Amino acid sequence: MCSLANVDPIDVARNITGLNPETTLVVVVSKTFTTAETMLNARTLREWISSTLGPSAVAKHMVAVSTNLTLVEKFGIDPNNAFAFWDWVGGRYSVCSAVGVLPLSLQYGFSVIEKFLKGASSIDQHMHSEPFERNIPVLLGLLSIWNVSFLGYPARPWRSLHHTFNRHVSMESNGKGVSIDGVPLPFEAGEIDFGEPGTNGQHSFYQLIHQGRIIPCDFIGVIKSQQPVYLRGEVVSNHDELMSNFFAQPDALANGKTPEELQKENVAPHLVPHKTFSGNRPSLSLLLPSLNAYNIGQPILQNVSRKYCTLNAFSLLAIYEHRIAVEGFIWGINSFDQWGVELGKSLATQVRKQLNASRTKGEQVEGFNFSTTTLLTRYLQV
Numbered sequence: 001m002c003s004l005a006n007v008d009p010i011d012v013a014r015n016i017t018g019l020n021p022e023t024t025l026v027v028v029v030s031k032t033f034t035t036a037e038t039m040l041n042a043r044t045l046r047e048w049i050s051s052t053l054g055p056s057a058v059a060k061h062m063v064a065v066s067t068n069l070t071l072v073e074k075f076g077i078d079p080n081n082a083f084a085f086w087d088w089v090g091g092r093y094s095v096c097s098a099v100g101v102l103p104l105s106l107q108y109g110f111s112v113i114e115k116f117l118k119g120a121s122s123i124d125q126h127m128h129s130e131p132f133e134r135n136i137p138v139l140l141g142l143l144s145i146w147n148v149s150f151l152g153y154p155a156r157p158w159r160s161l162h163h164t165f166n167r168h169v170s171m172e173s174n175g176k177g178v179s180i181d182g183v184p185l186p187f188e189a190g191e192i193d194f195g196e197p198g199t200n201g202q203h204s205f206y207q208l209i210h211q212g213r214i215i216p217c218d219f220i221g222v223i224k225s226q227q228p229v230y231l232r233g234e235v236v237s238n239h240d241e242l243m244s245n246f247f248a249q250p251d252a253l254a255n256g257k258t259p260e261e262l263q264k265e266n267v268a269p270h271l272v273p274h275k276t277f278s279g280n281r282p283s284l285s286l287l288l289p290s291l292n293a294y295n296i297g298q299p300i301l302q303n304v305s306r307k308y309c310t311l312n313a314f315s316l317l318a319i320y321e322h323r324i325a326v327e328g329f330i331w332g333i334n335s336f337d338q339w340g341v342e343l344g345k346s347l348a349t350q351v352r353k354q355l356n357a358s359r360t361k362g363e364q365v366e367g368f369n370f371s372t373t374t375l376l377t378r379y380l381q382v
Contacts, residue, residue: 001107004045007037012044021052026062027106029099031091033064033071036345046076065098090336092169093321096120119315127322137319140284141326147216147282148191149331155192155215167193173324173335180334189331199245210252210277217253217283220316221246224290246285253281288316351376 002015016024026045030038042062049061055076063081064072072082085097094100096117105113123137132138147153175190195201195218209215225239236244256279262272328335350367357363358380365376 001103003103004041005037007040009044012041016045016048021049021057021061024049024061025106027065027103028062028075028077029065029103031067031085031087031089031094031099033066033068033075036348042075063102065102092172093336095317120318123315123318123322137322138326140319140323141330143216143282143284144191144323144327145330149187149189151214151282152188153214153216153282154188154190155194155213156218167195169321170324172338172341174327174331174333175340176331176333179332181332185331185333187331189327189333198242202245202249206249209281214281216281217250219246219250219283219285220288221285222288222291226291250283250285252277253279253283255279256281286316355380 002019004011004015026042026049028038028042030042033039046058046062049057053061058076059078059081062077063083064075064077065083065085066072067084067087069079069082069084073079083098083102085094085099089097089099091099101110101113101117104116127135127137130136130138144156147156170191170193176185177189178184194205196204209217221243225237225242228237228239230237234241256277257275259272259276262275267275325335351372354363354365354367354376358365358376365373365380368376
């Protein structure tokens with residue numbers, strides 16, 4: 001299964017390279033069937049199919065996930081091949097609807113995705129019924145509020161595989177400056193989310209989080225590897241090597257290293273300031289039993305600097321969805337709108353019209369600020 005979201009034609013070319021239109025099924029996921037980027041890619045793939053198999057093949061090789069069946073049919077997709085979902089489901093919260101279930105089922109089979117849904121449902125029940133002191137999403141949300149609004153630490157890197165999902169749902173949901181009533185917030189809200197899986201971040205942003213800005217971190221690890229490897233002669237297995245870093249990095253953030261400790265190790269005096277770690281840098285560790293579809297656990301350890309939990313691997317997404325909702329409730333913002341996305345899209349529409357007019361009619365660039373006018377003019381000259 002290939003995923004295409006970016007309108008960059010290079011991405012389209014990479015995704016269809018090696019594919020045969022005759023054996024390819026395209027799933028167009030768009031709530032309104034009007035999202036500019038999605039529909040441009042859909043039209044591009046429709047042309048790719050039509051140019052090889054003819055226009056009539058579109059109805060057999062393209063299906064849709066949408067709430068707008070009228071536009072689905074106008075596009076050329078058979079409405080019987082459209083998978084609907086509720087119009088109140090926001091895109092970034094739609095993974096448990098047909099938006100996520102259809103492509104994931106095609107990839108892994110519905111028996112696996114059914115476990116995914118049950119795992120997410122279990123977290124819904126947990127969120128609804130557990131007291132606050134044992135409610136994982138509530139505790140995670142409160143920690144985020146404390147770090148962002150009280151301590152002033154807005155960013156949160158991830159050491160896990162799902163940082164891309166969380167980056168989307170977190171920053172688009174809670175990247176707000178006014179309350180749900182339209183009143184400017186008297187405090188900072190929202191988080192800057194980024195991250196890398198495994199040890200990929202160690203030679204990129206780990207230097208920053210250890211000795212630069214104070215940035216609260218989430219570390220997500222797994223007890224049992226999906227692909228265990230142990231090489232003869234190695235001290236530990238590959239997974240143990242990975243997990244050694246999982247346990248060590250939060251320790252380094254929490255405890256740091258003092259000049260006195262460095263002096264006892266006979267570190268050269270001129271290097272002591274450079275090798276000193278302040279410590280007392282917040283992090284949170286989540287420990288999963290395994291990455292199977294359904295494996296529920298409970299918090300197993302808690303201390304001052306970190307919180308350890310064993311969790312259902314697939315329900316992890318649901319936990320963070322609820323965490324983000326908790327943050328929004330406390331901040332008093334609407335976590336389910338995204339007006340900040342609209343201005344850029346509106347301006348892009350104006351630019352699109354200008355590019356068309358300049359290329360087809362030779363019209364001069366006008367109506368933009370000096371910087372944009374200069375850049376557009378240069379772009380059109382090449």
